[in-house]
Every structure is written in C-alpha cells, then in structure tokens.
Amino acid sequence: MKIAETVTFGGSGLDRAAEMRGQADSLRAQENARVILLWRGKPMILNDEVTRLPMTHPIMDDAAPAMIFLGREDGAPVFAADLSQWEPEGLDTDTLNSFLDPSEQRHLAMPQAAFAELRAVMTRLSPRDAELAATAKAIMGWHRSHRFCARCGAESEMAMGGWQRNCAACGGHHFPRTDPVVIMLITHGNAVLVGRSPGWPEGMYSLLAGFVEPGETIEAAVRREVFEEAGVRVGSVRYLSSQPWPFPSSLMFGCAGDALNTDLTIDLEEIEDAMWVTREEMADAFAGNHPKLLPARKGAIAHFLLEAWLSDRLD
Numbered sequence: 064m065k066i067a068e069t070v071t072f073g074g075s076g077l078d079r080a081a082e083m084r085g086q087a088d089s090l091r092a093q094e095n096a097r098v099i100l101l102w103r104g105k106p107m108i109l110n111d112e113v114t115r116l117p118m119t120h121p122i123m124d125d126a127a128p129a130m131i132f133l134g135r136e137d138g139a140p141v142f143a144a145d146l147s148q149w150e151p152e153g154l155d156t157d158t159l160n161s162f163l164d165p166s167e168q169r170h171l172a173m174p175q176a177a178f179a180e181l182r183a184v185m186t187r188l189s190p191r192d193a194e195l196a197a198t199a200k201a202i203m204g205w206h207r208s209h210r211f212c213a214r215c216g217a218e219s220e221m222a223m224g225g226w227q228r229n230c231a232a233c234g235g236h237h238f239p240r241t242d243p244v245v246i247m248l249i250t251h252g253n254a255v256l257v258g259r260s261p262g263w264p265e266g267m268y269s270l271l272a273g274f275v276e277p278g279e280t281i282e283a284a285v286r287r288e289v290f291e292e293a294g295v296r297v298g299s300v301r302y303l304s305s306q307p308w309p310f311p312s313s314l315m316f317g318c319a320g321d322a323l324n325t326d327l328t329i330d331l332e333e334i335e336d337a338m339w340v341t342r343e344e345m346a347d348a349f350a351g352n353h354p355k356l357l358p359a360r361k362g363a364i365a366h367f368l369l370e371a372w373l374s375d376r377l378d
C-alpha cells in the first residue's frame with residue numbers, strides 16, 4: 064500500500080541509535096540531552112507537541128531515576144522519564160481508568176503543559192512526536208508488567224537504556240515484547256464486514272481484529288479470526304499497512320481479504336454484533352450523515368483502512 068506509513072503512529076524515521084544504548088547513562092549527562100515525560104502512560108503535551116525538557120528542569124525531581132533512551136534528534140539524545148510516582152492533587156481515579164480518559168493532569172513545575180491520554184491527542188501530534196510518545200509508552204508499560212524474571216522469578220534490572228532487563232540471579236536477559244494483531248478489511252463485492260464489541264459507543268462498528276497465535280501466519284490468523292467471530296470464510300489475504308498500537312503493546316497488521324460467503328454466524332462470546340456495510344453507507348457514516356452507523360475512531364488503523372478503501376487508495 065503506497066500510503067501505508069501515513070497511518071497514525073506510522074513512524075517518522077527516528078534515529079533510534081541502538082548502538083548507543085549501552086552508553087545511555089553518559090548520554091544523559093550531555094548538556095544537549097532532552098527528556099519527554101510520561102505520567103501513568105500519558106505523555107506531557109503543550110500546544111499539541113510532546114514537551115522536550117532539559118534534564119535539569121525542576122520537574123525532574125519527581126521522575127523515576129531510570130530513563131528510556133529513545134534515540135537522537137539532530138544529534139541530541141532524547142530520553143523518556145516516568146513521573147508515575149507523582150500524585151496530582153484531587154486525582155479522580157475513576158476517570159483515569161475509563162476507555163478514553165478525558166482528564167488532564169498539570170504539574171506545578173510545568174503548569175502550562177498537561178499529561179493527556181495518548182488516544183485523545185494522537186491525531187494531533189506530528190509523526191515524530193507520535194513515534195516518541197508511542198515508543199515511550201510501550202516500553203514503560205513493559206517495564207511495569209515485567210519487573211520479575213520470567214525464568215526464575217527474581218527481580219530483574221533495567222539495562223541498555225531501557226531496551227533490556229537483566230536478571231542477576233540466573234543471568235537471564237529479557238527484551239521488550241510486541242504482540243502481533245491482525246485487523247482485516249474483509250470485502251464481498253461492494254460491502255465490507257464490520258463488527259462491534261460490548262461497551263463501545265452506540266452505533267460504532269469497526270473492522271474485525273484478533274491476536275496472531277504462536278505458530279500461525281498472518282494470513283492464517285486473518286482467516287481464523289473472521290471465521291471464529293463471524294462465520295465467514297476468507298480466500299486470498301494481502302498485507303496493507305501496519306501500526307504500532309501502544310495500548311499496551313500491539314503491532315497491528317492491516318490486511319485485506321476476500322470473503323467467500325456472506326451469511327454471518329456471530330460468536331457472541333467474542334463480539335456483540337457484525338454486519339455487512341455497503342460502500343455508500345460507510346461513506347455516509349464517515350461524512351457523519353448515517354442515521355445509525357458510527358465509523359471506527361480516527362487515528363486507529365481501522366479508520367485509516369476504511370478511508371483508503373472508500374477513496375480507492377488500497378494499492
């Protein structure tokens with residue numbers, strides 16, 4: 064797909080400088096080093112930009128000592144620091160745990176900027192800022208959920224600028240995980256197959272998706288998921304575009320597939336509903352003119368693929 068990398072989180076060609084990860088501590092001491100901040104997975108944003116601060120900024124008093132080395136921008140090292148230990152005043156934890164947390168938190172040392180849910184701001188960020196924020200959020204999430212060695216159970220330590228954890232007890236090395244997910248534009252003639260999960264906003268339908276299982280190809284995962292969820296057999300499958308999706312650590316493989324049958328047998332354990340939607344109806348939904356149907360959220364690869372399908376840009 065020619066426009067594949069224009070998807071949200073499609074990447075900005077960040078120089079990740081992997082060869083310098085072993086010297087992350089000395090890079091941090093460089094005067095031109097900059098740091099972006101995350102609080103419980105939410106990047107600090109100012110005017111739709113991810114804020115880059117010097118290491119000496121007073122807000123860093125609340126940052127965790129270990130930082131993630133994200134790479135270099137114009138030769139200057141860029142890090143990510145975690146401020147999750149900081150407790151804002153009057154914090155509403157119910158809102159924080161909602162699907163699209165609308166709340167923003169402001170730190171007294173940097174009151175003009177705010178920590179904002181990445182899903183809420185992702186479409187407004189530049190490709191570079193989106194890549195930095197997605198990378199930092201995914202890596203920090205991995206450290207949070209992989210504190211202990213999977214081989215022996217001892218507590219492991221962050222190494223290589225955050226791109227590894229080492230276990231002193233058994234010598235094990237652990238690396239950040241990325242979970243492959245297929246998401247598929249299944250079409251039959253003029254119609255596309257969409258489904259919805261329980262708890263989504265009323266009327267919202269999106270493309271079917273599911274995790275790739277061990278020992279399975281991307282194509283096989285597409286066919287299996289569509290048959291399991293909707294009872295539709297899929298013939299040829301082709302890859303379209305991918306999207307890192309740091310909620311918490313997925314890599315979405317966007318694929319197109321041709322349906323071999325149209326009758327639906329919905330697995331209600333997996334999805335709430337599925338249906339075929341014609342190109343005209345989907346175009347109305349995207350224009351906000353459909354009486355019932357709401358399209359997938361902007362920024363998600365489902366929205367990107369459906370939009371490309373509607374405008375004949377899947378090639």
Ligand SMILES: [Zn+2]
Binds near residue numbers: 216230231234235
């Ligand atoms: Zn171990």
